[in-house]
Amino acid sequence: MPKDRIKFYRPLPRLPRYPIKKSGRQYDYFISTTETK
DSSP states (O other): OHHHHHHHHSOOTTOTTSOOOSSTHHHHHHHHHHHHO
């Protein structure tokens, strides 16, 4: 679903436990995909 992808594509300031300092949005998307799984 593209809607879910767009939702996860945005930055996730709610999860500071993840080091979002590598590729900004790309990294956020990867983290969200792993969390959904």
